[in-house]
Amino acid sequence: MVDVLERPATLAEPPHEAHGPTGLLKWLTTTDHKVIGLSYTVTAVIMMVIGGALAEIIRAQLASPNGTLVSLAQFNELFTMHGSVMIYLFAGPFAFGALANIIVPIQIGAPDMAFPRLNALSYWLYLTGAITMLSGFFTAGGAANFGWVGYAPLSNSLNTPGAGADLWIGGLLLTGFSAIFTGVNLVATIFYLRAPGMTMFRMPIFTWNLLVTAILILLAFPVLTAGLIMLYADRHFGTHIFSVAGGGVPVLWQHIFWFWGHPEVYILALPFFGMVTEIIAVFSRKPVFGYKGMVFATISIAALSLGVWAHHMFTTGVVLLPFFSMMSLLIAVPTGIKIFNWIGTMWRGEIWFSTAMLMALGFLVTFLIGGLTGIYLASPPLDFFTHDTYFVVAHFHSVVMALVLAGMAGLYYWGPKFTGYLLNETIGKVQFWFLFVGTQVFTLPLYLLGLRGMPRRMAVYPHDPQWQFLNDLSSVGAILIGVSTLLFVANLVVSWKRYPAGDNPWDGQTLEWFTTSPPPHHNFYRLPPIRSERPTWDHNHPDHRALPHGHRVEAPE
Amino acid sequence: MLAAAGVVAGGLALSGCTVPSFGASPGDTTSSRSVFHLWQGFSIGALIIGGLVVALIVWAVVRYRRHGERIPDQHQYHIPLEMTYTIVPILIVLGLFAATMVVENKEVANPRTNVRIDVNAFQWGWKFTYPGSNAVVVGQTTQAPTMVMPVDTNVHINLTSSDVVHGFYVKAFNFSRYALPGVLNQFTLRAVATGTFFGQCTQLCGLYHSLMWFNVKVVTPSQYTAWLASFHGSAAATAAAAAAAAVRQQTSSLVPTKLATTTGTH
Ligand code: HEM
Ligand SMILES: [Cu+2]
Numbered sequence: 001m002v003d004v005l006e007r008p009a010t011l012a013e014p015p016h017e018a019h020g021p022t023g024l025l026k027w028l029t030t031t032d033h034k035v036i037g038l039s040y041t042v043t044a045v046i047m048m049v050i051g052g053a054l055a056e057i058i059r060a061q062l063a064s065p066n067g068t069l070v071s072l073a074q075f076n077e078l079f080t081m082h083g084s085v086m087i088y089l090f091a092g093p094f095a096f097g098a099l100a101n102i103i104v105p106i107q108i109g110a111p112d113m114a115f116p117r118l119n120a121l122s123y124w125l126y127l128t129g130a131i132t133m134l135s136g137f138f139t140a141g142g143a144a145n146f147g148w149v150g151y152a153p154l155s156n157s158l159n160t161p162g163a164g165a166d167l168w169i170g171g172l173l174l175t176g177f178s179a180i181f182t183g184v185n186l187v188a189t190i191f192y193l194r195a196p197g198m199t200m201f202r203m204p205i206f207t208w209n210l211l212v213t214a215i216l217i218l219l220a221f222p223v224l225t226a227g228l229i230m231l232y233a234d235r236h237f238g239t240h241i242f243s244v245a246g247g248g249v250p251v252l253w254q255h256i257f258w259f260w261g262h263p264e265v266y267i268l269a270l271p272f273f274g275m276v277t278e279i280i281a282v283f284s285r286k287p288v289f290g291y292k293g294m295v296f297a298t299i300s301i302a303a304l305s306l307g308v309w310a311h312h313m314f315t316t317g318v319v320l321l322p323f324f325s326m327m328s329l330l331i332a333v334p335t336g337i338k339i340f341n342w343i344g345t346m347w348r349g350e351i352w353f354s355t356a357m358l359m360a361l362g363f364l365v366t367f368l369i370g371g372l373t374g375i376y377l378a379s380p381p382l383d384f385f386t387h388d389t390y391f392v393v394a395h396f397h398s399v400v401m402a403l404v405l406a407g408m409a410g411l412y413y414w415g416p417k418f419t420g421y422l423l424n425e426t427i428g429k430v431q432f433w434f435l436f437v438g439t440q441v442f443t444l445p446l447y448l449l450g451l452r453g454m455p456r457r458m459a460v461y462p463h464d465p466q467w468q469f470l471n472d473l474s475s476v477g478a479i480l481i482g483v484s485t486l487l488f489v490a491n492l493v494v495s496w497k498r499y500p501a502g503d504n505p506w507d508g509q510t511l512e513w514f515t516t517s518p519p520p521h522h523n524f525y526r527l528p529p530i531r532s533e534r535p536t537w538d539h540n541h542p543d544h545r546a547l548p549h550g551h552r553v554e555a556p557e
Numbered sequence: 558m559l560a561a562a563g564v565v566a567g568g569l570a571l572s573g574c575t576v577p578s579f580g581a582s583p584g585d586t587t588s589s590r591s592v593f594h595l596w597q598g599f600s601i602g603a604l605i606i607g608g609l610v611v612a613l614i615v616w617a618v619v620r621y622r623r624h625g626e627r628i629p630d631q632h633q634y635h636i637p638l639e640m641t642y643t644i645v646p647i648l649i650v651l652g653l654f655a656a657t658m659v660v661e662n663k664e665v666a667n668p669r670t671n672v673r674i675d676v677n678a679f680q681w682g683w684k685f686t687y688p689g690s691n692a693v694v695v696g697q698t699t700q701a702p703t704m705v706m707p708v709d710t711n712v713h714i715n716l717t718s719s720d721v722v723h724g725f726y727v728k729a730f731n732f733s734r735y736a737l738p739g740v741l742n743q744f745t746l747r748a749v750a751t752g753t754f755f756g757q758c759t760q761l762c763g764l765y766h767s768l769m770w771f772n773v774k775v776v777t778p779s780q781y782t783a784w785l786a787s788f789h790g791s792a793a794a795t796a797a798a799a800a801a802a803a804v805r806q807q808t809s810s811l812v813p814t815k816l817a818t819t820t821g822t823h
């Protein structure tokens with residue numbers, strides 16, 4: 001093998017900083033992946049706050065069986081936009097637009113993304129899409145109200161005539177293109193811009209997960225785009241793709257939507273899995289346990305995720321149950337591998353309970369609950385029983401709230417790298433407890449509620465007032481989560497430029513911790529030799545390289 | 558391990574009542590009971606696996622908290638261990654799949670039936686038609702029309718929708734199925750107890766989705782025959798008129814009265 005390791009990967013002296021515009025103009029015209037990533041982060045967090053506020057209204061309405069806070073029509077808008085904002089405008093862009101944009105190029109020693117201008121376009125499409133979708137609230141008929149899945153024929157122009165629905169479609173198309181361009185960019189960057197020595201199997205897990213995510217984006221999002229165009233054509237150009245009257249097939253929309261929608265679940269989740277993997281390793285002072293197994297698990301999750309879409313359609317009665325059931329159950333295997341690898345990483349480590357690590361542990365427990373209840377839903381008879389009840393709402397909120405915990409871990413961990421300042425750890429830990437406890441108080445009652453027969457998307461439930469207690473408990477959880485969000489904002493204010501981070505505050509292992517905080521214009525003045533997936537660690541702890549494959553040493557007690 | 562999973566599932570099928578319910582209930586059809594046992598089996602598995610994982614996490618967190626600046630051993634692979642937690646879950650999954658198939662095949666089987674009910678969902682109500690008789694029950698939102706069916710009898714349901722997607726869901730049956738426009742969905746219900754059970758649309762269908770209610774009344778076969786007969790001949794006309802009158806009176810305060818006229822197409 002050619003020895004590329006000795007190639008000088010350093011610059012003789014720091015390069016000249018680009019003399020571009022500053023301030024607002026810089027933000028508007030930048031193609032620097034870090035600035036774009038920061039814009040993504042701020043926008044996505046704002047979306048999370050908006051989506052959260054909508055959720056709080058939903059929970060307030062459901063606090064009594066005959067809630068009158070909002071009307072039936074407004075309620076449909078609320079959960080539709082809550083789900084849409086959270087999935088399309090917060091979780092996705094945060095996962096592959098925000099931290100990925102900032103961290104991936106640095107982790108592989110690249111100066112920027114492969115297509116910086118395309119990257120800027122992605123962000124502006126995303127922002128435009130977000131504004132477009134949200135502007136539905138200001139139209140006469142209100143925002144979209146057919147659920148975040150927009151099932152046909154409820155979403156046709158007869159049943160949902162308003163402009164809010166069109167804005168939803170338009171906004172989603174725009175953010176979809178934004179995602180596709182980001183996917184192209186990430187794949188190209190990871191394949192072509194790795195620093196000398198950074199072989200595929202030396203890439204940090206976070207980067208690996210984003211590569212797989214990006215490939216999934218490229219496979220899944222164009223299908224959604226096509227579906228949305230068909231839906232729009234049905235609404236306005238007189239086609240009948242999804243309408244029985246014209247010889248179309250309504251269920252086709254569900255197939256198209258979920259062919260995108262299930263991979264989307266992993267497009268959302270894999271980046272967060274990657275964050276948690278890195279964080280657990282760093283705060284346990286160990287390499288990622290089972291690194292290669294982790295990579296293969298990620299790849300198999302992605303591959304399987306393309307063949308399970310119809311588990312969202314078991315109760316349609318028109319899909320082959322055993323196939324989709326088996327494929328869905330199988331996803332539990334690579335997911336389980338990841339969980340055990342995370343535990344293996346902590347095993348015999350020296351765990352430092354920083355806020356980031358606490359959030360990562362919170363993710364682990366919450367995701368475990370969401371993952372286990374997902375296994376039930378992969379079994380068609382159990383899905384017939386729980387489908388479209390609060391059991392499902394509880395299941396996916398265990399998962400997405402786990403992702404929120406992971407995202408918070410990511411912000412506490414990497415935030416200092418791109419701002420140069422640490423967040424306050426004490427406020428962070430208080431925030432963690434509110435978020436973690438709030439999540440369980442919010443989700444766990446919903447499982448029981450589903451088992452007791454409460455369907456999802458109910459604005460009122462007068463015929464069974466017994467559901468009220470569990471609903472109220474859940475609302476208390478939602479309040480705790482709301483408080484945690486306020487604490488986070490407070491932390492941003494309190495910590496503003498207060499605690500300088502230094503280059504490597506956590507004894508990080510990967511390349512981003514080798515450069516300055518924030519990194520310079522093209523990220524690095526110099527690079528260490530890259531001989532493993534932990535170049536910074538190897539550089540800082542030359543006597544503590546990872547033990548060779550299969551090697552075992554008993555820990556000195 | 559596969560055997561163990563099989564034993565657990567099989568054992569449950571026999572001794573369902575001594576095992577905790579894990580929040581679900583056995584329900585009132587033959588299928589709902591098998592679904593309940595499957596639920597118990599999955600729950601036991603989930604608790605064992607979840608418990609193990611939580612125990613490992615807690616152990617790691619307590620035992621390996623940082624004490625000083627010591628750098629731990631940097632071990633990264635342990636192939637036998639990794640193989641174990643790949644293969645064992647595969648076996649567990651196969652066990653869960655096998656148990657699933659047993660229940661599923663029973664549930665979606667289409668045994669011979671002599672009672673058939675055509676169920677039609679529309680925005681925002683239900684229409685129950687009994688082919689071969691004059692019996693028709695229709696009602697919307699909180700009027701909650703009642704589907705009458707005989708106990709201990711295989712009842713064949715033909716489920717359709719006239720407009721958007723709806724969900725036919727009866728909690729006591731541990732069962733739901735979409736009513737899809739353009740699709741005829743068929744399934745069999747066999748109630749094992751008499752009584753009146755609440756049902757509700759579970760798939761978002763527009764404005765009054767939360768109030769798209771119905772009831773299922775399971776009666777003895779002789780009561781059922783008598784009920785059907787009440788629709789015959791002149792009785793039918795009177796019954797229909799009475800029903801219509803009742804319908805008008807029942808219109809809930811939650812639903813604007815104009816709604817009662819706007820869905821007249823059904
Ligand atoms: C503050 C935390 C949150 C609270 C209190 C909350 C609460 C709720 C509630 C009450 C519903 C409506 C259930 C119904 O009426 O059927 C809902 C639906 C939903 N939520 Fe959340 N949620 C939260 C966070 C999230 C996050 C972080 C995501 C995704 C990343 C998310 C995604 C969804 C989706 C997709 C739906 C379904 C919408 C639909 O039925 O069309 N939620 N949430
Ligand atoms: Cu799925």
Ligand SMILES: [Cu+2]
Pocket residue numbers: 723724758759760761762763765766767769
């Ligand atoms: Cu409905």
